[in-house]
Amino acid sequence: MNMPVLNEIKKSLIAAIWFMFLTFPIMVIKVNTITRTIDWRWKNMMYTGIGAFFLSAVWRYMLRRKEKNQNALEKEGLSIVQKILQVKTFSIPATVLLLIFAIVFPHLFSMHQTNIMISALIYVMLGLGLNIVVGLAGLLDLGYVAFFAVGAYAYALLNLHFGLGFWTVLPVGGFLGAVFGILLGYPVLRLRGDYLAIVTLGFGEIIRIILENWNEFSFGPAGIANIPKPELFGLDLSLSAKTIYLYYIIVLLVIFTVFVINRLTDSRIGRAWIALKDDEIACQAMGIDKAKTKLRAFALGATWAGMGGVVFAAKTAFINPASFTIWESVIILCTVVAGGMGSIVGVICGALLLILLPEYLRDFGQFRMITFGAVLVLMMVFRPGGMIENVRRTYQFKTGETNDIHS
Amino acid sequence: MTSILDVKNLTLDFGGLRAIDHLNLTVNKGEIAALIGPNGAGKTSFFNCITGIYKPTAGEIFLTCRNGEKERINGLKPNLVTRKGMARTFQNIRLFSSMTVLENVMIGCHSITHAGILGAVFKDAATRKEEKYIVDKSYSILKTLELERFVNELAVNLPYGAQRLLEIARAMATDPQLLLLDEPAAGMNPTETRRLDDMILKIRDEKGIAILLIEHDMKLVMRISETIHVVDYGKKIGEGTPEEIRNHPVVIKAYLGEDIHA
Numbered sequence: 001m002n003m004p005v006l007n008e009i010k011k012s013l014i015a016a017i018w019f020m021f022l023t024f025p026i027m028v029i030k031v032n033t034i035t036r037t038i039d040w041r042w043k044n045m046m047y048t049g050i051g052a053f054f055l056s057a058v059w060r061y062m063l064r065r066k067e068k069n070q071n072a073l074e075k076e077g078l079s080i081v082q083k084i085l086q087v088k089t090f091s092i093p094a095t096v097l098l099l100i101f102a103i104v105f106p107h108l109f110s111m112h113q114t115n116i117m118i119s120a121l122i123y124v125m126l127g128l129g130l131n132i133v134v135g136l137a138g139l140l141d142l143g144y145v146a147f148f149a150v151g152a153y154a155y156a157l158l159n160l161h162f163g164l165g166f167w168t169v170l171p172v173g174g175f176l177g178a179v180f181g182i183l184l185g186y187p188v189l190r191l192r193g194d195y196l197a198i199v200t201l202g203f204g205e206i207i208r209i210i211l212e213n214w215n216e217f218s219f220g221p222a223g224i225a226n227i228p229k230p231e232l233f234g235l236d237l238s239l240s241a242k243t244i245y246l247y248y249i250i251v252l253l254v255i256f257t258v259f260v261i262n263r264l265t266d267s268r269i270g271r272a273w274i275a276l277k278d279d280e281i282a283c284q285a286m287g288i289d290k291a292k293t294k295l296r297a298f299a300l301g302a303t304w305a306g307m308g309g310v311v312f313a314a315k316t317a318f319i320n321p322a323s324f325t326i327w328e329s330v331i332i333l334c335t336v337v338a339g340g341m342g343s344i345v346g347v348i349c350g351a352l353l354l355i356l357l358p359e360y361l362r363d364f365g366q367f368r369m370i371t372f373g374a375v376l377v378l379m380m381v382f383r384p385g386g387m388i389e390n391v392r393r394t395y396q397f398k399t400g401e402t403n404d405i406h407s
Numbered sequence: 408m409t410s411i412l413d414v415k416n417l418t419l420d421f422g423g424l425r426a427i428d429h430l431n432l433t434v435n436k437g438e439i440a441a442l443i444g445p446n447g448a449g450k451t452s453f454f455n456c457i458t459g460i461y462k463p464t465a466g467e468i469f470l471t472c473r474n475g476e477k478e479r480i481n482g483l484k485p486n487l488v489t490r491k492g493m494a495r496t497f498q499n500i501r502l503f504s505s506m507t508v509l510e511n512v513m514i515g516c517h518s519i520t521h522a523g524i525l526g527a528v529f530k531d532a533a534t535r536k537e538e539k540y541i542v543d544k545s546y547s548i549l550k551t552l553e554l555e556r557f558v559n560e561l562a563v564n565l566p567y568g569a570q571r572l573l574e575i576a577r578a579m580a581t582d583p584q585l586l587l588l589d590e591p592a593a594g595m596n597p598t599e600t601r602r603l604d605d606m607i608l609k610i611r612d613e614k615g616i617a618i619l620l621i622e623h624d625m626k627l628v629m630r631i632s633e634t635i636h637v638v639d640y641g642k643k644i645g646e647g648t649p650e651e652i653r654n655h656p657v658v659i660k661a662y663l664g665e666d667i668h669a
Contacts, residue, residue: 263528264527267538278503281485281497284489
């Protein structure tokens with residue numbers, strides 16, 4: 001046995017003893033109120049000690065490995081996943097397979113599964129939208145769910161009062177989302193980082209509280225029920241057919257989102273966002289209008305939330321303010337951060353995992369929060385860039401591409 | 408000679424501290440002018456003031472815009488000043504670190520291009536043409552400054568001297584009438600400084616861009632500038648050709664201090 005290993009074991013032992021001491025009052029002492037005696041559960045202390053020792057050892061081992069990997073990564077530049085994603089011969093068939101799977105999914109699995117998938121895909125859309133604001137433009141937005149609520153209530157209310165259908169409201173919801181994005185964006189143009197996060201968080205809560213209290217407008221906490229699902233050329237579809245139809249709609253919307261965001265990233269506007277994230281002052285000195293660029297990011301991000309909201313209202317058929325709490329904003333932000341900020345594939349994977357796993361692990365529902373927290377802490381320690389870290393696709397200039405112009 | 412930049416009685420206060428004190432300065436078309444002075448004299452504050460990063464307390468700034476008209480640019484936002492034809496570099500390099508060399512210059516083209524959201528999504532012919540124009544123009548600027556071998560490199564990975572040149576390239580992409588260089592030779596070795604001299608002359612001669620530079624390297628200043636403005640404590644204490652400045656008693660005093668034996 002060499003010294004470092006021994007050293008690590010010693011550290012783990014200390015951690016275990018410390019843990020045993022810390023948890024002594026709750027794990028060992030138990031007051032039996034009936035017999036008025038104290039049960040000393042020394043066995044528990046042993047379990048805690050052994051558990052803490054092993055966890056600490058694993059933790060140390062992982063940290064070591066991470067350091068080693070990082071050195072190797074710096075040499076090679078890219079991780080394996082990123083390399084695979086860049087190989088065309090792999091990524092194109094993979095995309096096609098994924099598409100086929102997405103198409104046959106509702107026919108392979110039950111309606112329950114399809115419903116779960118619909119909500120997961122709604123979150124994919126929300127994650128991709130928030131990714132514009134957080135990942136590309138670098139503006140930390142904690143009130144994103146407000147735009148989701150705007151979209152959902154737009155469909156519910158327009159349908160209730162004017163009988164407008166899903167397809168009419170879908171673009172309206174997106175548009176209203178954008179309008180609210182600009183409304184929020186305008187007063188916070190000067191803010192960055194923590195301050196921006198706090199103001200956006202407040203904005204999200206304001207929208208929810210308005211919806212909760214303005215009974216005449218939004219029917220308060222009672223919510224709005226009987227929101228119809230989208231129709232297909234006036235056909236009378238069964239409930240399961242309607243669900244499958246909605247599933248295809250959201251799949252198409254996600255593809256559309258990916259397409260648009262992909263194009264935006266590669267455009268003049270996308271470059272301006274990244275420049276703004278890198279250095280605001282230099283960005284302005286290059287003639288980029290900071291206000292306009294930020295508002296564009298807010299508006300374009302909120303558009304997807306608005307449309308997602310419309311789909312959400314159609315899916316659940318019932319909405320009330322309880323669906324739009326700060327917790328939703330946090331989950332959406334988590335999907336972006338855990339998936340990989342700025343990376344489209346990362347955000348999709350992050351959203352699917354973070355939404356699908358809790359659904360399928362419902363039996364362990366009581367541990368949901370603790371697992372969620374633990375996973376996030378682990379992510380930040382071992383993969384701070386997210387599951388699939390974003391490697392920005394830079395413009396690759398090939399010589400001979402230019403015909404010299406003299407400006 | 409027509410002037411391109413006219414600054415009259417510019418004053419800037421930071422609370423009780425007067426950083427710039429009734430400064431007058433004119434830069435003519437196609438001229439290379441230098442702004443020198445001891446540390447803390449207010450040179451960079453002057454740049455920040457005329458480019459809109461600081462709002463001047465008093466005074467007038469006039470810029471001859473691209474269309475040849477003289478416009479008052481006090482209090483305009485930095486991006487609008489750039490659009491009107493005055494671009495700058497920064498003393499502490501401010502490149503976009505996650506972007507490549509070419510992309511940095513492409514950002515400079517932002518103010519002279521127009522593609523919007525719809526153009527980005529649909530990639531119509533006009534947008535594609537504009538993108539091609541941006542790339543071609545950026546590359547040709549990199550060529551002028553002999554940076555083309557770094558074209559796909561990340562900006563942060565460049566050697567220091569090349570980063571300074573890249574800042575100039577990025578500013579040139581905005582199609583300026585007047586280029587403000589804030590200590591372009593800082594941190595360069597003598598060979599690199601020599602190359603920078605030639606580069607600045609080339610920019611002026613080939614593109615006809617007037618240049619106003621802040622610099623501490625007197626060799627460079629004396630060699631390339633036609634007019635030198637000297638400031639100290641925010642006040643202008645001298646103006647003239649390199650020869651005149653070299654022998655200007657007040658300037659010598661400001662730089663070397665009072666000669667006690669005199």
